[in-house]
Amino acid sequence: MTTQQDLYDALGVSREASQEEIKSAFRKLAMEFHPDRNKSEGAEGRFKEIAGAYEVLSDPEKRGRYDRFSSAGVNGGQAQGFQGFEGFGGFGDIFDAFFRGTASRRVAPQRGADLRVEMELDFADAVFGVDHELVFDRIEGCAECKATGQRTGTDPATCPECEGQGEIRRVQRSLFGQFVNVATCTRCRGEGRIITEPCSECRGRGERRVGARRAVKIPAGVDDGSQIRLSGEGDAGSHGGPPGNLYVQLGVRPHEHFRRAGDDLLYELPLNVAQAALGITVDVPTLDGDEVELEIKPGAQHGELLPLRGRGVPHLRGSGRGDLVVRAHVVTPTKLSADQRELMQQLAESLGTPSVPDDAGSLLGRIRDALG
Numbered sequence: 001m002t003t004q005q006d007l008y009d010a011l012g013v014s015r016e017a018s019q020e021e022i023k024s025a026f027r028k029l030a031m032e033f034h035p036d037r038n039k040s041e042g043a044e045g046r047f048k049e050i051a052g053a054y055e056v057l058s059d060p061e062k063r064g065r066y067d068r069f070s071s072a073g074v075n076g077g078q079a080q081g082f083q084g085f086e087g088f089g090g091f092g093d094i095f096d097a098f099f100r101g102t103a104s105r106r107v108a109p110q111r112g113a114d115l116r117v118e119m120e121l122d123f124a125d126a127v128f129g130v131d132h133e134l135v136f137d138r139i140e141g142c143a144e145c146k147a148t149g150q151r152t153g154t155d156p157a158t159c160p161e162c163e164g165q166g167e168i169r170r171v172q173r174s175l176f177g178q179f180v181n182v183a184t185c186t187r188c189r190g191e192g193r194i195i196t197e198p199c200s201e202c203r204g205r206g207e208r209r210v211g212a213r214r215a216v217k218i219p220a221g222v223d224d225g226s227q228i229r230l231s232g233e234g235d236a237g238s239h240g241g242p243p244g245n246l247y248v249q250l251g252v253r254p255h256e257h258f259r260r261a262g263d264d265l266l267y268e269l270p271l272n273v274a275q276a277a278l279g280i281t282v283d284v285p286t287l288d289g290d291e292v293e294l295e296i297k298p299g300a301q302h303g304e305l306l307p308l309r310g311r312g313v314p315h316l317r318g319s320g321r322g323d324l325v326v327r328a329h330v331v332t333p334t335k336l337s338a339d340q341r342e343l344m345q346q347l348a349e350s351l352g353t354p355s356v357p358d359d360a361g362s363l364l365g366r367i368r369d370a371l372g
């Protein structure tokens with residue numbers, strides 16, 4: 001660029017060009033030489049020159065001064081005229097002012113949708129954790145066209161409806177005066193550009209629903225209703241927005257022997273009345289797979305709780321495990337043989353009517369405990 005260059009030459013228009021012609025010439029050249037789009041050497045300098053010329057010629061007052069005094073009349077000199085453009089805020093501002101749509105900034109970035117998948121776990125897998133592979137569908141940006149929708153190697157066109165603005169402005173008159181109605185351009189849906197040759201992979205949508213596989217580590221100690229969040233594994237965002245999250249909703253299948261109470265496991269140990277009265281040593285199954293020998297002392301009450309420390313569910317946060325709580329379940333016989341009936345009869349007469357035991361195993365005892 002030389003300081004001698006004529007501003008009209010810079011835009012390639014005649015000195016008689018209308019404002020409309022100047023605008024259209026600038027737009028065409030700026031599209032070609034914008035540093036974001038044109039990486040060739042000299043493009044930046046050329047763009048600066050174009051933008052500087054446009055800054056002067058698009059302003060009737062400055063253009064008039066330029067015409068009267070040629071280069072000397074504008075800001076005291078043509079070179080300074082270009083510097084004046086720098087004060088305008090740089091390439092980005094002036095470019096955006098004219099090409100907001102084509103720069104695809106007209107449409108706000110949109111975060112992708114969150115996805116939810118349900119997963120059924122075996123009881124023991126929820127307790128001890130498990131590695132799982134999730135298979136689910138999600139929307140991903142098309143890799144072929146880099147999510148643009150436009151066939152690779154071809155360029156989208158500026159939307160003719162909104163001239164790349166992404167919106168249509170209409171002046172409306174009403175009783176209350178005049179106002180400008182701004183509506184998103186329906187032709188390009190606010191994109192400012194339209195696809196001329198759709199990508200064959202995504203048919204111009206820029207995104208595709210694809211089957212995804214994702215390894216997920218279910219931590220030890222999750223429970224029915226727990227939720228796991230996999231950040232950024234949801235649907236892809238659009239217009240540069242981030243992807244959504246994937247939420248895995250966990251369900252736990254019931255176990256044949258064990259129930260969960262937080263981080264404790266409950267095991268109901270069936271005892272007949274004689275075993276409860278006399279005491280017994282039993283092998284209690286654990287979720288770990290082995291058995292633990294447990295001594296039931298004589299006089300065990302129905303509902304009595306016998307904790308096996310550290311044999312429960314690993315704490316989800318922190319270390320250690322809950323307890324395996326064995327609950328004595330005294331089962332009263334419902335069918336008796338003649339012999340058993342005879343024995344029970346003798347026992348009943350011998351024992352007489354009992355009083356409610358005042359210990360923690362009885363309901364009364366527990367209520368008293370709770371009341372302090």
Ligand SMILES: [Zn+2]
Pocket residue numbers: 159160161162163164165166167185186187188189190191192193
């Ligand atoms: Zn449009």
Ligand SMILES: [Zn+2]
Pocket residue numbers: 142143144145146147148149150199200201202203204205206207
């Ligand atoms: Zn595509």
